[in-house]
Amino acid sequence: MSVLETRNIVKTYPGTIALNDVSVSFESGKVHALVGKNGSGKSTLVKIFSGAIEPTRGEILIDGVRMNFSDPRDAFAKGIATVYQELSLVPGLTVAENILIGRLPMRGRFVDWKKTFAIADELLKEMNVDIPPDEVVYNLSVWQCQMVEIVKAMSFRPKVLQLDEPTSALAQHEIQALFKMIRELKKKDVVIIYVTHRLHELWQIADTCTVLRDGCLIGTIPMQEATHKDIIKMMFGDVEIHTRPHDLKVEDDVVLEVKDLTRKNKFENISFRLKKGEILGIAGMLGSGRTELLKSIFGADPFDSGEIYINGQRIFSPSPVKMKKAGLALTSEDRKHEGLNQIASIKDNLCIASLDLIAKGAFIQKHRENEFAQRQVNELNIKVSDIRDSVSSLSGGNQQKVVVGNWLNTNPKVIFFDEPSRGIDVKAKQQIFQIIWEQSRKGVSSIMVSSELEELLEVCHRILIMREGRIVGEIKPEEVKIEELYSLCMGGEKN
């Protein structure tokens, strides 16, 4: 029996408090769920346990002994193992090598392979994991890698095992296999901390649920006593939802229509209509197929069946080139890797999508290029000292504005905003929303995807709810509370 405990943990960053006076304790032999919406502080707490960050104040105790972790290796040595969302296995090595990496059994100066496989085999069997130790990790699927990670972590006989969003990349039957393994783990006298955003899983796997909101500990309840509604209420509290400006109008013309769009294993039979000036939200959890849907409509990813109409015209085999011509725009959720050319200037990044409009024939017109870049800098209020500076010198919010500006330069009719507020501060968020509304006033329609449901309620005219690749409902922001929307996205009952 061991206990992991925190006393009055505080973590502050310049300008924000990530954790505020959190005192909580977790005992071994149970799965303790740690939940909270984005920015609630749950990842911060996990990182403090794993030694990745140090608390500003407060203490951590294992079995009543005060701990001071200087780095992750230190935390690991003292019995806290963490399996992260991003897996850390080496794809080219075997399962056995991955489990025993850094401590392979030796025979003189050489690796004792026989012993290596024997030890790994034993560890795998102990956890009832049916993966051959000589299999190369490259050939394993994500959930199998997940299991190997857990076996590896458990082989150090830790007192605490942290699992950070282990199911986010898994399919239903894979989740069940993983759960089976986790239930086995409970017998091993280890404190299991389970971080997730999939609430409905909690009743299957967790014994207690600890809720954080805005850095504060709201409480811990045993799962048997908890209802869906309780947990959601703890997560959200009483949030004030802002409403969109009243002058935004939706006209009757349908600008974009999608009929029965299907991409296998990503989304199925998606149909909707988008009207002129309308801002349509798509709500759903990570992995519900929102981003994939936008990308397929935009022609960046393929789809298997279905039809897409722009202004009543069917578009056959779409590609980004074609869709841009037809008046579509897409600002990617991944600014860094998909949105911007980080080594190029702000000006170049503002003019990449609109080269056709800037050039006369094959040649770039320099004055137009400057005009185009300057226009967006002024209209979107992008803070720059010189538009020839590298775009990577800008803050997240300003980079996001550059991504949007790049597309506004193409004079689009429909803009897809995929997680437009990710990684930017509150003020910049509001500015991005203003931009979306301003486009609506100009008759430009938008589709907005966001994990922050309150943002959708604030910005959109109408919200589609997506779950496991399907549209399962449609709501108007005026008619629904945030908790209800959250339940709808999670797939829990409405009450």
Add this chain to the structure above:
Amino acid sequence: MKTNELGLNTNKLNTNKLNRSKLNIKKITNKYMLEIILLSIVIIMTFTSRGFFTTANLLNILRNMSLQGVIAFGMTMVIIAGEIDLSIGSTVALSGVIIALTTGRLEKAGIMPMEQGVWIGILLAFIAAGLFGLFNGFLLTKFKMPSFIITLAMLNALYGLAAVLSKGFPVTTLPKWYDVFGAGQVFGVIPVPAIILLAVFAIVFIVMTYTKFGRSVYAVGGNPEAARLSGINVKFVKIVCLVVVQLCAALSGLLVSSQVMSGAFSFGRGWEMTAISSAIIGGASLSGGIGKVWGTLVGLIILGVINNSMTLLGVDEYVQYIVRGLLILIAVLINTIQTQKKD
């Protein structure tokens, strides 16, 4: 007191000004580092070797550089697009062989005298090179094979093809006038290859600096996914670059075969090195998205001048290889350090 304060103030102002001008000098030296290096070498050589700064020698440098140099500009495009072509040396050889063989066969068959037949040969050489570029581009974009491997394989395959076609011997069936490309002179002094080199430079410079396509190449090399999602046809851009570098190699093959008046499979060996080093010395980044056509020209001249200087100074031929190799390492090192500083 007053004057004292005033004096202090002006002093401060002065130091400010000094700082600013210092900064400017640093900026300028950074910006024109290549040009400064080139100038320094030229000045040093002018004083150390009497034969260096003579019209004859300078023209000689120009002529020697031109043959390999035309490829460097196509290579710069490919590198900016984030790819590489290692096969060009073999294309140089194969082009010469194709031109000479076609000319000879056409005459032998009585279809066309060599004087005209050579044009068909030249046309065929360029078509072949274009097809190689398309083929490389096809493998790259369709199967996502790395261009490094594709073109490394092609380097060997085309070398073998040139040897097989020429049966291992130089093919000399070329009309007399053909030497005008490689050995001709305009106004009796300026070598024709130098003019061709400058023409290729000018075209690539204009394309990369002033056209839509040029911008696309930078965008594709800088971040292919961002470019694709911005509605740029990434595959098309990459294929065009790979075709252009092959056409440049065919042009180089034309110049060499004209200068030597024969086509042989041994031409162009290792020339990819010159093309790639010029681009890299000129500031191009092998990870794509960064590079300047002007820089490549300066890089090319630096290489040419260093080669020539070493020969004039009587440096052993094999030692020259060592120097060239180290030169590239230093160039890349400087580039890497500079980009790391930026981050």
